[in-house]
Amino acid sequence: MAERGRAALNPPHTHSRMTITDAHGNFHDTKGLFAGHEHTAAGVTLAAGAHARPEDHRFAAVPSYTKGLYNVESESTNPIKTLPNENSGFVRTVVHMGALPHADNMKAAAAALFTDEERDTAREKAAELEQSGKPFTALVQIEHTVKIAELRSSGHGAFLIKGSRTKGWNASTPTFLAVENGYGKQDKLAAIFDEKAAIVPAADPVTAEVFATMIDEEETPPQVIGHDEDGDEIYEDRGFTHAFLFEGPNFYGPENRKDTFGCVFFATDIQREHGIVNGYLWAPDGAGGITSEHGSQYMIDLERRGGVIRDFQPGSINMKSAWKELPEGRADGYRYIAGER
Numbered sequence: 099m100a101e102r103g104r105a106a107l108n109p110p111h112t113h114s115r116m117t118i119t120d121a122h123g124n125f126h127d128t129k130g131l132f133a134g135h136e137h138t139a140a141g142v143t144l145a146a147g148a149h150a151r152p153e154d155h156r157f158a159a160v161p162s163y164t165k166g167l168y169n170v171e172s173e174s175t176n177p178i179k180t181l182p183n184e185n186s187g188f189v190r191t192v193v194h195m196g197a198l199p200h201a202d203n204m205k206a207a208a209a210a211l212f213t214d215e216e217r218d219t220a221r222e223k224a225a226e227l228e229q230s231g232k233p234f235t236a237l238v239q240i241e242h243t244v245k246i247a248e249l250r251s252s253g254h255g256a257f258l259i260k261g262s263r264t265k266g267w268n269a270s271t272p273t274f275l276a277v278e279n280g281y282g283k284q285d286k287l288a289a290i291f292d293e294k295a296a297i298v299p300a301a302d303p304v305t306a307e308v309f310a311t312m313i314d315e316e317e318t319p320p321q322v323i324g325h326d327e328d329g330d331e332i333y334e335d336r337g338f339t340h341a342f343l344f345e346g347p348n349f350y351g352p353e354n355r356k357d358t359f360g361c362v363f364f365a366t367d368i369q370r371e372h373g374i375v376n377g378y379l380w381a382p383d384g385a386g387g388i389t390s391e392h393g394s395q396y397m398i399d400l401e402r403r404g405g406v407i408r409d410f411q412p413g414s415i416n417m418k419s420a421w422k423e424l425p426e427g428r429a430d431g432y433r434y435i436a437g438e439r
Contacts, residue, residue: 152408155300157208157292159246159284166248166260168284170237170291174300175201200301200405203343206242207360208295210384211429212275220274224249227279228257228269235283237291238272242356246288247272248281297432298360301343301405308406309397312339312368315376320367337413338364338377338420341435344395344404346381346388357386360428362435363395363404364420373397378420382428390426392417411437 154173162169169176175198220236227234228251235248248260258266260281276290313336320333346361365377374394381388414437415424425431433439 151296152300155204155295157288157295159288162245164259164262164265166262166281167265168246168288170205170244170246170288171201172204172295174302175204198303199345199401199403200303200343202242203345203359203405204295204298204301205244206239206356207298207343207428207432208291209239209244209273209275210357210360211294211297217273217275220277223277224257224274225269227251227277228255232279233260233281235278235281235287236272236274237276237287238274239356240267240272242359244275244291246284248284297429299341299343299362299407299432299436300409301407304342304401304404304406308340309368309370309375312365312370312375314370315367316369316371318367335416335418336366337416338366338410339412340365341407341410341415342395342400342404343407344379344400346379346385348386355386357384358388361385361388362407362431363400364415366417368397369394375400378417380420380424380431382431383426384428390420390424407435410435 152174157170157172157175159168160171160176161167224234224236231251231253233248233250235246237244237246247257249257249266250260252258252266256266256268257272258264276287278286320336322331323334324332326332342363342365344361344363345355346358348355348358360382362380363375363377364380365375368375373396375397376394378392379388379390379395381390415435424434
């Protein structure tokens with residue numbers, strides 16, 4: 099975490115974008131896959147919550163450039179946007195070429211909600227189908243990305259993507275989250291993932307406008323409300339104004355990185371001159387050895403490695419309640435943050 103009073107070293111980073119025009123109107127046209135999408139797969143029930151779930155936070159299987167391989171995206175996380183042009187027969191497709199940290203955190207956090215039992219069951223089923231030579235469809239996590247793939251055995255302990263003799267993974271590469279017999283089960287697996295994602299707070303990209311709304315610590319310092327038995331000043335606990343779904347610090351190497359996604363940093367105020375946000379980092383159980391603590395983060399790190407939680411209610415959590423009441427478990431913690439208490 100950043101030291102108080104230490105200036106950020108780099109200027110804010112702006113992700114580059116490019117525009118591609120498709121004369122035929124069929125270049126990754128994903129319109130209609132997300133907003134208002136209701137999953138109807140048998141045996142799947144979406145998680146219910148006290149908070150209203152944003153329509154653009156529903157996840158679906160989106161075909162990738164590779165046949166048999168699907169990205170798992172929502173309207174708010176999909177890096178490809180298809181925009182109709184009313185003045186011509188063309189379709190404008192906007193592709194985000196940089197990272198989407200708010201999307202990475204939402205998807206990795208949802209993947210982390212799959213239990214060890216669910217992962218073991220999926221891995222054992224994939225191994226059984228690979229040995230039998232039967233095709234199957236799998237929801238997998240590779241590093242911090244989540245995909246759905248139609249797979250078959252290569253005959254040499256690896257998995258090949260449907261229709262390909264070269265594209266696939268070694269058996270040890272993907273983490274299996276769920277597996278279904280046969281091809282064409284991508285919608286059912288997307289519904290299973292969406293059930294987990296419903297628990298994760300919806301987050302949006304961190305922009306300059308987010309920081310502009312924060313209280314400046316130097317302009318509006320916290321008030322002294324008393325003194326402790328040693329005579330030291332006690333400051334008001336004015337509550338958190340913003341919450342960020344955030345990739346926490348990784349101290350243990352690249353293989354540990356996927357576990358650090360989905361932490362939450364709560365902001366109290368900002369040291370605008372130094373590019374530092376003060377607050378509290380909540381690290382759920384299993385977050386790569388990180389512990390929850392009071393401190394600060396650089397603005398640029400929140401922008402590059404997180405997203406601002408959309409419906410967080412300012413003042414609903416303060417330092418005291420975060421320390422004493424916020425559950426350590428990931429699912430219960432997300433529900434608490436969403437107001438389900």
